[in-house]
Amino acid sequence: MANNIAAQRIQREFKEVIKSDEVAKCAIRVELVNDNYTELKGEIAGPPDTPYEGGNFVLEIKVPETYPFNPPKVRFITKIWHPNISSVTGAICLDILRDQWAAAMTLRTVLLSLQALMAAAEPDDPQDAVVAKQYKDDQEMFRLTAKHWTAKYAGGPGGNPDFEMKIRRLTDMGVEEDQARVALSSYNWDLERATEQLFS
Amino acid sequence: MSFFTSGNTPVTQVVATRNDLESNEEKKYCWVCFASEDDDAHASWVQPCNCRGTTKWVHQVCLQRWVDEKQKGNMSGKVSCPQCNSEYIIVFPDMGPLIVLLDAVDNVVYKVCPFVAAGIVVGSIYWTAVTYGAVTVMQVVGNKEAMNMMDQVDPLVLLVGLPAIPIVLILGKMVRWEDTVLTFIRRHSNKVPLLKYLMPSYVLLGAGIDGVRESNSDVPPLADTVSATRVLCGALLFPTVATICGKIFFDNIPSNIQRTLLGGITFIALKGCLKIYHMQQQFIRQSKRRILDYTPPVVQPDPTPAPTPTPVNTPTQDLTDSSQTA
Numbered sequence: 001m002a003n004n005i006a007a008q009r010i011q012r013e014f015k016e017v018i019k020s021d022e023v024a025k026c027a028i029r030v031e032l033v034n035d036n037y038t039e040l041k042g043e044i045a046g047p048p049d050t051p052y053e054g055g056n057f058v059l060e061i062k063v064p065e066t067y068p069f070n071p072p073k074v075r076f077i078t079k080i081w082h083p084n085i086s087s088v089t090g091a092i093c094l095d096i097l098r099d100q101w102a103a104a105m106t107l108r109t110v111l112l113s114l115q116a117l118m119a120a121a122e123p124d125d126p127q128d129a130v131v132a133k134q135y136k137d138d139q140e141m142f143r144l145t146a147k148h149w150t151a152k153y154a155g156g157p158g159g160n161p162d163f164e165m166k167i168r169r170l171t172d173m174g175v176e177e178d179q180a181r182v183a184l185s186s187y188n189w190d191l192e193r194a195t196e197q198l199f200s
Numbered sequence: 201m202s203f204f205t206s207g208n209t210p211v212t213q214v215v216a217t218r219n220d221l222e223s224n225e226e227k228k229y230c231w232v233c234f235a236s237e238d239d240d241a242h243a244s245w246v247q248p249c250n251c252r253g254t255t256k257w258v259h260q261v262c263l264q265r266w267v268d269e270k271q272k273g274n275m276s277g278k279v280s281c282p283q284c285n286s287e288y289i290i291v292f293p294d295m296g297p298l299i300v301l302l303d304a305v306d307n308v309v310y311k312v313c314p315f316v317a318a319g320i321v322v323g324s325i326y327w328t329a330v331t332y333g334a335v336t337v338m339q340v341v342g343n344k345e346a347m348n349m350m351d352q353v354d355p356l357v358l359l360v361g362l363p364a365i366p367i368v369l370i371l372g373k374m375v376r377w378e379d380t381v382l383t384f385i386r387r388h389s390n391k392v393p394l395l396k397y398l399m400p401s402y403v404l405l406g407a408g409i410d411g412v413r414e415s416n417s418d419v420p421p422l423a424d425t426v427s428a429t430r431v432l433c434g435a436l437l438f439p440t441v442a443t444i445c446g447k448i449f450f451d452n453i454p455s456n457i458q459r460t461l462l463g464g465i466t467f468i469a470l471k472g473c474l475k476i477y478h479m480q481q482q483f484i485r486q487s488k489r490r491i492l493d494y495t496p497p498v499v500q501p502d503p504t505p506a507p508t509p510t511p512v513n514t515p516t517q518d519l520t521d522s523s524q525t526a
Contacts, residue, residue: 102283103231104231106234
């Protein structure tokens with residue numbers, strides 16, 4: 001019966017998301033992954049005037065059997081450089097996905113909240129401490145890095161030839177590209193320190 | 201009102217939008233399961249908080265499930281609306297005086313049980329102590345004499361005195377008189393020739409083999425930790441051991457109590473001497489230990505693997521070391 005409520009509600013929500021204005025504006029989208037409404041794929045457009053602008057971010061949404069009494073489990077599939085999102089696993093630190101969840105919230109409000117989180121990070125309650133530190137210490141460096149990640153993983157505009165060159169230097173040494181990007185991003189694109197960390 | 205009286209065209213518009221809103225609001229949507237009135241005509245609805253719009257209405261059943269989820273088993277916990285923060289008013293039907301009484305009894309039993317359990321544990325320990333005390337008296341004094349004695353004494357004294365026996369034994373066991381004696385011997389051994397004879401190795405040490413460690417007080421005493429189980433076993437077995445020692449060494453004494461007392465004193469003295477000797481030897485071993493220089497393992501032609509460096513405090517090592525320093 002519990003499973004039934006969850007499935008029925010997701011079905012009804014589905015209609016709501018499909019109907020909503022945000023879909024018309026291509027801001028959010030939800031797709032089914034399997035037939036029994038337990039796993040969904042979400043998509044968020046990077047909000048304008050942020051380093052994520054122009055990117056398309058894919059999310060994994062797992063609906064628990066106890067939905068809507070418990071929040072859905074959401075994480076980013078698309079790699080993203082953000083203080084409240086793990087750059088490694090895509091895990092999200094957002095109160096409404098934990099203890100502040102309310103049954104009146106929907107997939108739509110969750111996706112919109114995530115979009116708002118992308119536009120306004122909370123570096124004091126971080127999921128990724130390295131990103132949060134950079135966000136606090138060097139806003140411009142953070143912006144460039146996040147933009148680079150958006151271009152690389154989320155199909156955003158503009159590359160960064162300097163960053164690309166540094167990554168190539170590391171991949172030439174046999175480092176995997178993603179690993180090289182994480183190391184460089186973590187050390188403010190200081191090639192020497194990133195190399196040191198990778199080979200120590 | 202002014203809308204209706206002012207121009208012609210806006211009036212119809214205003215009315216139309218108002219109708220829209222009303223029809224929208226009248227159609228109930230449950231904010232938990234998102235079903236509308238059309239989906240289930242028989243479900244009972246509730247409007248539990250100050251919310252308006254899409255979170256105004258909710259199914260009675262759905263809201264109860266949400267409340268259960270928030271209370272997490274605490275049936276009297278308070279739950280508020282996650283949006284408007286107004287507290288839900290939950291009423292229970294009156295089930296009659298019997299249920300009220302059962303609830304009260306349940307509550308009292310729940311609160312009293314920890315105290316009763318603690319009482320049982322304390323009582324059990326007390327009676328165990330009384331029994332132990334009685335058995336010990338019988339062991340030390342002898343069965344018949346003990347029975348006569350306990351008959352004569354006031355029962356109140358017995359109830360206090362008998363459990364005091366194991367307590368006194370344990371407290372006595374915790375007195376570490378051997379340490380005091382050992383410290384005394386260390387301080388005065390050089391002045392008493394007999395002690396020099398009894399503990400030659402110590403005097404050798406004191407003569408200054410190891411200049412850095414000459415002062416004894418700097419060295420932490422070995423085996424300083426007091427094991428609780430060891431104290432307990434030692435204290436509670438002491439009367440039995442004393443009786444046995446009395447029978448072995450003083451069989452010719454007819455009085456039970458005298459024999460056991462003498463046996464106990466003998467045992468304490470013997471054990472104390474052994475312990476002091478042991479502690480002193482441990483101390484010397486600790487003081488004379490050496491850490492060896494590293495030597496790279498030499499590949500030897502024989503098939504057995506090269507011997508690993510022997511532990512520093514083995515007797516052979518001690519011998520070679522002292523011979524080198526001497």
